[in-house]
Amino acid sequence: MLSFSAAVLGLSLLASAGAQATIDVTVGGPNGETFYSPPSVVASPGDHVIFHFNPKNHSVTQSSFNDPCSPSYGGFDSGFHPVPIGTTYGNPTFEFIVKDNSPVWVYCRQAENTAGSHCGKGMVFAINPGFPGSSNTFAAFQTKALAIGAALSASAGLSTTAAATTATSTYTASSGSPTIHVTVGGPNGETVYNPTNVVASPGDHVLFHFNPKNHSVTQSSFNDPCTNLYGGFDSGFHPVPIGQTYGNPTFEVIVKDNNPIWVHCRQAENTAGSHCGKGMVFAVNPGFPGSSNTFAAFQAKALAIGAALSSSAGLSVTTTAAYGSATPQVVTITKTVTVEADAWTTTYAPYPSKTA
Ligand SMILES: *[C@@H]1O[C@H](CO)[C@@H](O)[C@H](O)[C@H]1NC(C)=O
Numbered sequence: 001m002l003s004f005s006a007a008v009l010g011l012s013l014l015a016s017a018g019a020q021a022t023i024d025v026t027v028g029g030p031n032g033e034t035f036y037s038p039p040s041v042v043a044s045p046g047d048h049v050i051f052h053f054n055p056k057n058h059s060v061t062q063s064s065f066n067d068p069c070s071p072s073y074g075g076f077d078s079g080f081h082p083v084p085i086g087t088t089y090g091n092p093t094f095e096f097i098v099k100d101n102s103p104v105w106v107y108c109r110q111a112e113n114t115a116g117s118h119c120g121k122g123m124v125f126a127i128n129p130g131f132p133g134s135s136n137t138f139a140a141f142q143t144k145a146l147a148i149g150a151a152l153s154a155s156a157g158l159s160t161t162a163a164a165t166t167a168t169s170t171y172t173a174s175s176g177s178p179t180i181h182v183t184v185g186g187p188n189g190e191t192v193y194n195p196t197n198v199v200a201s202p203g204d205h206v207l208f209h210f211n212p213k214n215h216s217v218t219q220s221s222f223n224d225p226c227t228n229l230y231g232g233f234d235s236g237f238h239p240v241p242i243g244q245t246y247g248n249p250t251f252e253v254i255v256k257d258n259n260p261i262w263v264h265c266r267q268a269e270n271t272a273g274s275h276c277g278k279g280m281v282f283a284v285n286p287g288f289p290g291s292s293n294t295f296a297a298f299q300a301k302a303l304a305i306g307a308a309l310s311s312s313a314g315l316s317v318t319t320t321a322a323y324g325s326a327t328p329q330v331v332t333i334t335k336t337v338t339v340e341a342d343a344w345t346t347t348y349a350p351y352p353s354k355t356a
């Protein structure tokens with residue numbers, strides 16, 4: 001599991017990186033388990049993927065979809081980063097900046113080409129793998145890696161050299177469930193969750209980190225994105241001063257099953273300033289592309305609510321019959337739009353202007 005210091009590090013990097021997202025990935029489980037968490041991410045060009053090395057001795061090495069457990073020519077390689085069991089502070093990191101939308105395939109090259117191969121145990125990772133239904137999904141990639149591992153184990157087992165018994169490092173899987181980090185609001189108060197949606201398994205922890213301004217993490221429903229779900233969770237409001245990057249509040253949701261979880265920020269609810277209405281929504285396990293309940297469909301509903309709230313926002317027109325004119329003349333049109341605590345009033349000039 002990601003240490004507190006690592007989480008703070010990720011947040012401060014996010015703050016300094018401006019619009020680019022920082023995506024944290026742990027390399028290995030807390031007790032040396034051979035997995036990356038999360039196993040795959042969706043990222044945009046310019047995003048920073050920060051790998052945090054957990055105990056044991058892993059690497060972050062680029063490979064290819066067709067050959068998951070071999071380094072790709074010209075690809076990146078973090079090298080090995082041995083970390084003693086129990087270390088949770090000051091763990092090494094490795095950063096990769098996403099260049100484009102193409103998939104990036106990664107493996108741990110520990111014990112490469114042996115029965116103990118971490119890659120062969122399925123320790124692979126991907127950025128922007130193919131969506132379900134395509135040939136290059138993360139699952140297909142990992143299946144290839146496991147097949148390589150099975151072949152290595154089988155050939156190791158056939159060995160007749162007694163001295164070369166396979167020192168398969170069997171780190172028993174622990175209860176360590178992955179923690180998925182999500183920032184609530186941008187570093188300068190932007191109305192976004194980052195990432196906007198995640199795929200999670202039952203037992204996973206989704207840890208929300210509150211960025212500046214005054215947001216919430218409130219469960220809603222697909223059909224009504226900007227309304228609290230009856231019986232759903234709600235973090236309450238967590239105001240954070242602009243510029244604060246340390247010790248920000250967090251809120252945790254533990255995933256119970258594989259059903260979608262729909263979330264919105266209820267700041268300025270039912271007003272033209274509604275954060276939800278600006279598209280500040282989030283989902284765990286939304287429908288895959290092609291289904292009716294995708295994240296995009298959910299966010300489109302939220303934005304439609306926002307558009308309706310804006311158009312109905314207080315528009316007051318004052319008319320007077322000035323200068324003895326028979327027809328009332330528009331003197332001022334005032335539209336007040338309230339966004340959180342701030343209010344702007346726009347006063348339009350009289351039209352037609354009367355100069356006489
Ligand atoms: C880490 O793994 C590499 C590759 O197997 C090995 O050369 C190195 O000695 C290991 N380091 C430690 C401290 O175990």
Ligand SMILES: *[C@@H]1O[C@H](CO)[C@@H](O)[C@H](O)[C@H]1NC(C)=O
Pocket residue numbers: 214237239267268341
């Ligand atoms: C945060 O937002 C809530 C809801 O709009 C409001 O009641 C509260 O006063 C705000 N807190 C701060 C410190 O702005």
